[in-house]
Amino acid sequence: MTAIEDLIRLLKHLPGMGEKSASRLAYHLIKTDESYNRALGEAIAEIKEKIHPCPVCGCYTEDDICQYCAAEDRDRGLLCVVEEPQDVLSIASSGAYNGLFHVLGGAIDPLSGIGPDALSFPQLMKRISDGSFREIIIATNPTEEGDTTALYIRHLLKDRNDIALTRLASGLPIGGDLGYADKLTLARSMRGRIRL
Amino acid sequence: MTAIEDLIRLLKHLPGMGEKSASRLAYHLIKTDESYNRALGEAIAEIKEKIHPCPVCGCYTEDDICQYCAAEDRDRGLLCVVEEPQDVLSIASSGAYNGLFHVLGGAIDPLSGIGPDALSFPQLMKRISDGSFREIIIATNPTEEGDTTALYIRHLLKDRNDIALTRLASGLPIGGDLGYADKLTLARSMRGRIRL
Numbered sequence: 325m326t327a328i329e330d331l332i333r334l335l336k337h338l339p340g341m342g343e344k345s346a347s348r349l350a351y352h353l354i355k356t357d358e359s360y361n362r363a364l365g366e367a368i369a370e371i372k373e374k375i376h377p378c379p380v381c382g383c384y385t386e387d388d389i390c391q392y393c394a395a396e397d398r399d400r401g402l403l404c405v406v407e408e409p410q411d412v413l414s415i416a417s418s419g420a421y422n423g424l425f426h427v428l429g430g431a432i433d434p435l436s437g438i439g440p441d442a443l444s445f446p447q448l449m450k451r452i453s454d455g456s457f458r459e460i461i462i463a464t465n466p467t468e469e470g471d472t473t474a475l476y477i478r479h480l481l482k483d484r485n486d487i488a489l490t491r492l493a494s495g496l497p498i499g500g501d502l503g504y505a506d507k508l509t510l511a512r513s514m515r516g517r518i519r520l
Numbered sequence: 521m522t523a524i525e526d527l528i529r530l531l532k533h534l535p536g537m538g539e540k541s542a543s544r545l546a547y548h549l550i551k552t553d554e555s556y557n558r559a560l561g562e563a564i565a566e567i568k569e570k571i572h573p574c575p576v577c578g579c580y581t582e583d584d585i586c587q588y589c590a591a592e593d594r595d596r597g598l599l600c601v602v603e604e605p606q607d608v609l610s611i612a613s614s615g616a617y618n619g620l621f622h623v624l625g626g627a628i629d630p631l632s633g634i635g636p637d638a639l640s641f642p643q644l645m646k647r648i649s650d651g652s653f654r655e656i657i658i659a660t661n662p663t664e665e666g667d668t669t670a671l672y673i674r675h676l677l678k679d680r681n682d683i684a685l686t687r688l689a690s691g692l693p694i695g696g697d698l699g700y701a702d703k704l705t706l707a708r709s710m711r712g713r714i715r716l
Contacts, residue, residue, distance in 0.1 A: 327563070327570040327582055328609075334560040339548050340541075350567070351606040352535050354580060358568045364530040365565025367523070371546070372554045374523040384550060386523055410547040413524075 328354070380451075382427030382444055383412040392416065392425050399423045401458040405448065405477065407431050407465060415463060423461075426451065431469035432476055440476060449480065452487070459488040466494045466512070524550070576647075578623030578640055579608040588612065588621050595619045597654040601644065601673065603627050603661060611659060619657075622647065627665035628672055634665075636672060645676060648683070655684040662690045662708070 328350055335346035353361055377383065378390035385391065392398060392412065402423025406412060412425045428443040452460070462477055464470030474491055481489055495513030496505055505513075524546055531542035549557055573579065574586035581587065588594060588608065598619025602608060608621045624639040648656070658673055660666035670687055677685055691709030692701055701709075 326587075327567060328580060331563040331567055334556070334563050337556065337560075338545065345536075347606060347609070349534065351604070353564060353567055354571065354605075360530070360533065361568055362565045364533075365561040365563070367527040367530050367561070368549060368564065369558045369561025371523060371527050371549055372557055375550065384524060391522075408547070409550075410543060413543070 377409070377427075381412075381425045382429060382447070383409045383425055397422075400456060402461065403451070403457045403459070404461045404463050406463045407470065407473070411463065421461075423459075428464070428473065431464055431467070431473040433469040433472075443473075445476075445480065448477075452481070452484070455486065457487055459490060462489065462491045466492075573605070573623070577608075577621045578625060578643070579605045579621055593618075596652060598657065599647070599653045599655070600657045600659050602659045603666065603669070607659065617657075619655075624660070624669065627660055627663070627669040629665040629668075639669075641672075641676065644673075648677070648680070651682065653683055655686060658685065658687045662688075 331350045331353070332343075332346045335341055335349050336343060338346075341349070375384045375386055378385045378393055380389055380393040383390050383392065387394070399422050402421070403426055404415060404421060404423055405426045405428060406415065407428055407430055409427050412427060415421050415425070426444070426448050428445070428448070430438055430443055432438060432440055432443065451457075460477070460481070462474045464473045478489055481487060493516055494509070495516055496502065496509065502510070527546045527549070528539075528542045531537055531545050532539060534542075537545070571580045571582055574581045574589055576585055576589040579586050579588065583590070595618050598617070599622055600611060600617060600619055601622045601624060602611065603624055603626055605623050608623060611617050611621070622640070622644050624641070624644070626634055626639055628634060628636055628639065647653075656673070656677070658670045660669045674685055677683060689712055690705070691712055692698065692705065698706075
């Protein structure tokens with residue numbers, strides 16, 4: 325097997341990459357700058373060695389504690405619960421949230437065999453137990469699994485009247501077109517309509 | 521800048537890769553097998569060091585002479601002229617061709633400033649000069665630039681009556697749908713129709 329065929333074979337394992345696109349990408353890399361290839365290659369080879377989950381919140385970090393848990397200027401009374409580590413970056417970069425995070429590691433999905441035991445609920449309850457959070461924002465995906473997970477958290481916290489439990493709003497995406505919105509999203513945005 | 525942000529920034533430079541897809545790919549790599557990441561990373565980092573153009577035909581190889589030029593069992597009376605090195609792999613793997621190749625390095629495109637001087641026509645004429653080829657198959661793309669290049673080769677070889685000059689057929693792609701074919705392709709397939 326030649327070096328090019330080898331590269332194509334490896335690229336084909338990436339998500340959404342077929343034979344044709346892997347081949348096109350391989351030949352693109354051959355034409356591109358060698359120093360870029362070396363930088364990209366090393367970044368890919370070393371990414372798993374460089375990062376690990378934050379022991380407090382579960383998002384990825386290179387340090388002992390992640391930048392959000394360690395930050396002095398974030399609101400430590402707010403906790404945003406997300407499914408995956410990448411959701412932390414999405415919400416943090418929206419600029420609309422300045423509290424802490426908790427990564428569940430997925431959503432409850434009985435059909436795929438993912439029950440509450442597979443997710444970091446014990447760690448979540450432990451973090452909440454000292455009473456420092458005044459609001460918990462559930463930012464699981466607006467899917468059946470995400471909704472189930474949100475209901476499960478509401479069940480876990482049913483006796484904690486000191487904590488406000490909220491969920492991210494669902495509705496029409498900004499810049500979207502009403503004609504392209506699916507029925508469920510439209511129904512959700514109608515039920516969740518706000519007074520102007 | 522963290523290792524993840526660094527990886528996303530590098531991935532974003534790949535063709536067809538936006539912010540979202542680069543981020544999704546980076547988090548995919550974090551979840552995937554470390555040995556795969558190392559293999560892929562090294563393959564990308566080293567690809568340009570491992571390969572070079574074949575001095576005879578111009579396709580990429582790791583050896584002194586490429587596998588097609590060195591092969592004993594290929595028909596050395598047939599020469600297929602293509603635009604790019606990756607076209608060699610496409611045609612070779614179609615299984616319908618068993619001759620030699622010549623890579624031009626592009627197509628004549630005056631609007632982009634690519635004239636005949638930028639392409640490997642001198643090498644092509646030198647290879648042809650010893651009279652060993654009985655047929656030259658022009659496999660440039662079915663585009664205006666590819667057609668121009670094909671006409672230019674016909675001009676170069678106008679005095680070589682010993683060589684049959686052919687061009688890949690254009691028409692409907694196999695498995696395609698007539699309703700989705702563009703007008704130019706339909707017109708080309710009508711003009712090039714064959715008797716059953």
